[in-house]
Each structure stands twice: as structure tokens, then as C-alpha cells.
Amino acid sequence: MSPLATAAAQDIECQRGDLEVMRLEFEGNHAFSDADLAKTIVTTPSAWARRYLHLPFTVKHCLDRTEFPNDRARLIIFYRRRGYPRVTVDTAVKELAPGAVAVTFKINEGPPTVLRSFVVSGLDSVAGGKRILRGLSVREGNRFDRYAIDAAADSIQERLHNTGYPRGVAINSFYANDSVLMAWDTIYVSPGSRTTIGKIDIDVTPMPNKKQQIPTKVVRRIMGLDSGELFREDEILDAQRAVYQTEAYQHVSITPDSNEDTVVTLHVNLAEAAMHAARVGAGYGTLDCLRITGEYTDYNFLNGARRMDLTGRVSKIGIGSPADFAPGLCPAAKNDVFSDSVNYYLGATLRQPLFLGLRTVPTITVYTQRQSEYNAYRRTTLIGGVASVLWRGLTRSPVNLSYSDGPRTHRSAAGPVLRSVQSLRCD
Secondary structure (H helix, E strand, O other), rough: OOHHHHHHOOOEEEEEEOEEEEEEEEEEEOOOOOHHHOOOOOOOOOHHOOOOOOOOOOOOOOOOOOOOHHHHHHHHHHHHHOOOOOOEEEEEEEEOOOOOEEEEEEOOOOOEEEEEEEEEEOOOOOOOOHHOOOOOOOOOOOOOOOHHHHHHHHHHHHHHHHOOOOOOEEEEEEEEEEEOEEEEEEEEEOOOOEEEEEEEEEEEOOOOOOOOOOOOOHHHHHHHOOOEEEEOHHHHHHHHHHHHEEEEEEEEEEEEEEOOOOOEEEEEEEEOOOOEEEEEEEEEEEOOOEEEEEEEEEEEEEEOOOEEEEEEEEEEOOOOOOOOOOOOOOOOOOOOOHHOOOOOEEEEEEEEOEOOOOOEEEEEEEEEEEEEOOOOOOEEEEHHHOOOOOOOOOOOOOOEEEEEEEEEEEEEEEEEEEEEEEEEHHH
């Protein structure tokens, strides 16, 4: 195992007689920040609260005498792979107080190696090969950074897999001459055959002693995959995620099985979960008095993998009309004019797994509620609603738009006021 590989796994513990690291410093580093270098080594200072506020029981780190010399080697390896072959690193340990030290790594980076040539070979036969190379950070004339070049090779391979070439491989090969500080690099690409999706085989395991609840045709619509389409790994992952997020399955896997060079059979294995869930709770609060909550969820509403949530909450039970059967039960709230009626929330939320064949997930909530704040207000929503749509595929992160509307009555000492509250939100 390389020194760099052990750095992240090392666990530093303090024993009797060890030196506590109160300060960690780097000198002479210009190409990389202190934070970048600190992540490559084992030596770690004690927690900030311990070093500056002198708080006991905070994290304490001590100097590991075995790993400390290896940290110097780790920094040298890090710099050489980043294109600084003549780097030198010295160390210094300074006593700050009995049992406490400051550790300094003194770095002389030296001149960088220049990448004189960067070639990607093997994309001539790939459809859209130029798009696969867009946005790569490696350029001729820049510093020879092996980390960046390895990342470029990984990006090329991932883009091949997402463009219909699931067997695509990108291998990096380089030559570096440290005496003249020059390097030449080539990424050899073996794209393989362009592949399409063949048969989509869906196998569903129902709950014990039950039949399959969600029809197979519904599962196909949710996945959004069709035979004859190009095989794209990112779309396979999106399909697996879309099915799993219905929460109607306890296991979801989509596995490609290639029978031919240009056709992939997808094996979809699903294990259904319970399609219904319910929860009831009760409690007591000095201002809410007795309160009851209940939730019911149907994960296959109308047999279409739609999720229906019914939620109910009631509070002020005992002091609020029409359940004011125990006015002395909550003495802290019985004289509050806004607590003379029960508070409640009744809502129904419908979540559709997809809409009009697009990668959208619409959600609609309809509710009625009354809520109050002690000695402040009481607010009633006779009919309210929230509508939201989650878009997938427009950006790398899902986009969520929501709209809410509900007439609300606010009552205060000055009298009732009626107004409509509306909001539009985009996440």
C-alpha cells in the first residue's frame, strides 16, 4: 500500500508521554493550499476549540513518531504526481509548551514539468466523439498533472458509457523527462461496439402470500426505457432511482446481460414492499393540551404506483370547542382567547410517479386547518392547496417548483381579517 493510501486510514491516538500537535504549518507552498496538503498527511492538530479556547474534553491529536517521517514522503509523492519532480520537503518540530509542539513542513516546490503533447486516440469511429472531449481540464502547455489526466481518462470512459458504448475503456500512457521538465501523454480509447437495449425482462417478487400489486406495464412507464434505445448507464441509474423512489419496493436492481456485441438485455429484479402503512400517536402539552396525530399511506393508489398520504392532527382537546370536556386539564392555556377552539389539520397528498411520459413527478396536496399561537392569533384555512412538480433530466440536480394557495382568516383582538395567501417557490 502506498503512503498516500495509508494517510486517510491512520487513526491518531494520544498515549502518556506523547507530544500534542497544537499547530500545523506549511511553508513555501504556492501551487497548493494548506488545506490541500493537510488532507494528504497523517499529522493533524488538535481541535480548534482545544487550541484556541483551551476547552477540555475536545479532540486531542498527538504526534505519531512512526508516521511523521512518512508524511514527508507523502508530500513528495503528492507534488511529483502533480508535476513537480524536483520538490524537496523538510520538517521541523518546535516545542511550544511542555508536551505541546508546532509541526512545520518546509517545501521547496521547484519548477513544474510542462505537458508538451496531449493526445486522445481511438475516438475517430465514435459517434459524437468531439462532444466526449468537451470540458476536459487537460491542455498542452499546462503543468503535467497526473491526477488531472487520470480524471480526464475517467471522464472519457464515463461519457462513452453514457453515449451507447458500455464496454468503452480509456487507458492513460505517458512519458516524462524530469531532466528537461517535459512530458508527453496519450489516452488510448477502446470504445467497443455501439450498443442498444434489447429485451427488458422484469421479474417481480411480491410480498409473502400475496399477488403482484403493481402491474408490470406501470413499472415500464416509470423506468422510461424502451427496446431499441441506446444503452446509457446514466439513464439506467435514473430508471432504477425512479422505481425505488416510489417507496413501493424494498429491492430494485437493473442488471445488463449482453448476449450479442450490439444488444444488451436488461434484467429488472424487484421485490415489493408493503403497500399500506399507518401510524397513530397521542401526547400532552401545557399549551396544546391533549393532541392526536394519525397518518395513512397507500403506495399503490388506484393501482398505478401513485402515493396517497392522508394526514390528520388535532390539538387543544379538552379545552377547545367542541371537545372542551375538561377545561381544567390545561390551566396554562384555558384563559387564552385563541385556545377556545380545537386546532386541526386534515390533508391529502397525491404523488404521481410520472406525468405525460415526461421525467416529471407532480405532487398535489389539499388540506384544511386551524392553528393558533398562545396569546397571538388564530388562523383558519378552510380549503388550501399545494402543487409541486419535480423535473428530472433538465439539469444534473432535480428542479422543484411549488405553488400554494389558501384563504385564511386571521383573528386578533382588533377583529377578524380575511385574506388570500399565495406563494410560488422554485428549488
